Amino acid sequence: MYVEIWVEKDALAGVIAPVTQEYNVPLYVARGYASKTVIYDAAQDIKRIGKPAFIYHFGDFDPSGVDASYQIRDGLMKHGADITFERVAVTPAQIEDLNLPTRKTKPQDPRSKKWGDHPSVELDALPVPVLRTLVERSIKKHIDFVEWERMLQVEAAERNTLASITNLVLAPNLDLGRTQND
Numbered sequence: 001m002y003v004e005i006w007v008e009k010d011a012l013a014g015v016i017a018p019v020t021q022e023y024n025v026p027l028y029v030a031r032g033y034a035s036k037t038v039i040y041d042a043a044q045d046i047k048r049i050g051k052p053a054f055i056y057h058f059g060d061f062d063p064s065g066v067d068a069s070y071q072i073r074d075g076l077m078k079h080g081a082d083i084t085f086e087r088v089a090v091t092p093a094q095i096e097d098l099n100l101p102t103r104k105t106k107p108q109d110p111r112s113k114k115w116g117d118h119p120s121v122e123l124d125a126l127p128v129p130v131l132r133t134l135v136e137r138s139i140k141k142h143i144d145f146v147e148w149e150r151m152l153q154v155e156a157a158e159r160n161t162l163a164s165i166t167n168l169v170l171a172p173n174l175d176l177g178r179t180q181n182d
Contacts, residue, residue: 063111
């Protein structure tokens, strides 16, 4: 399986990136509505990888934020990507459970009429530790931790081997079988 994290806001990519980098998971910044080209390219990448993909989206809870996340989902599927999509944040439950600050929905948003009296909440309202935890949980549910630990051990052994080779090559007083007559 294959995992991607999508975030609505460029400003929050720096908050999320350390988590996605730790697990070598791609991070896409949609900047609101992702362009058709970005979605097409992402779908082609998923198809090229050839594994079912799990897409986790983090965005505002407002008419455009919610709509934009589903536009990403629908666009990826339209272009043939085999995906499971989950809108992780911001959700009504998070708004209530975390007592997140709300704002009035922008009346100029063309989707606001269908939004009704729901509050709007910025993704930035999530505390950073909560946001990072949500990203990490989304990723970790796909990890085989026995295999993960084995890979960490292999990487550590490879680093030790490379360090030993480097020490041999760079050792200044190393006699590589030369005689005094050389």
